[in-house]
Amino acid sequence: MGRYAIRRLLQAVPVLLGSTLLIFLIVFALPGDPIVSLGGDRRPSPSVVEVLTEQYHLDEPLLVQYWHYIGGVLFRADLGSTYQGVPVADLLASTFQVTLRLTLMALAIEAVVGVGLGVWAALRRGKAVDTMILAATLVLVSVPTLVTGFVLQLVLGVKLKQWTGLDVFPVSGVGDGLRGYILPAFVLAGLSIAYLARLARTSLAEVLRADYIRTAVAKGMPRGRVITRHALRNALIPVVTYLGADVGTLMGGAVITEGIFNLPGLGNLLFRGVYERQQPVVVGVVTLLVLVYIVCNLIVDMLYAVLDPRIRYE
Secondary structure, three states: HHHHHHHHHHHHOOOOOHHHHHHHHHHHHOOOOOHHOOOOOOOOOOOHHHHHHHHHOOOHHHHHHHHHHHHHHHOOOOOOOOOOEEEEEEEEEHHHHHHHHHHHHHHHHHHHHHHHHHHHHHHOOHHHHHHHHHHHHHHHHHHHHHHHHHHHHHHHHHHHHHOOOOOOOOOOOOOOHHHHHHHHHHHHHHHHHHHHHHHHHHHHHHHHHHHHHHHHHOOOOHHHHHHHHHHHHHHHHHEEHHHHHHHHHHHHHHHHHHOOOOOOOHHHHHHHHHHHHOHHHHHHHHHHHHHHHHHHHHHHHHHHHOOOOOOOOO
16 A cells, blocks of 8 residues: 555656646746736836846746746745745645635535435435435536525525524635635535535445345345445445545635635635736646645545455555
């Protein structure tokens, strides 16, 4: 297992290099001078532009600029700084915890609700409950996150407070602790709940038709033990794969949700970085998300051996 983990980490190095190189070339190849745009309507003096251009290596070829960046990341853990001199690592540190809390809560919601609905539908396949769950997930898939966010914000955040007088779901900011993450986490997890429920339903329904399940039932094993000990354990392998990959998707896709609920997270930082043409910020956020993807995929691979004893890594 340890040897496999080391091999996977070594394989992740070219993934990190390739993804960061691609986003670096895309971001820094955009037309325009980011140094000149710092002054807005008032153009900076030529001497200031010259000094900053040389300081941030913007007068050098793109591949040379990338070498300066990736060298700082790999050898000094330095993600660079904004054109105002603020370290990108400090910006990520102040916003990452917000997005991480939002992502973990969304992941917990989609794991509990999505898997629960999928298992329930698989055990009641062909019945009214199964049809209702499939219809509900279809609605979640069809409605954009932007619409879901504003509707839930209005109904559960504003109208519910007017009807009951209780501020159950805050509609903006993170000043109410973890309670302020419940509504945006559900909005962020809405699409994943639908996909996960359908995936869990299909996977469990397929396992329940396997020969070893019919053999266990024929031997008189209790139905609850057959489902939890044999069927559900094998059916969870694709579910775990989806959850592991979805962590990075949730963190990267939080731009709309954080904008609706005014959360100062990575999504908000990424949007401001693109809008203000702060290329080091955009590349830094993407680099962090790539690292999250790599770590999550490694954890998922380690969990395979726990869920399925047939899987062994030499």
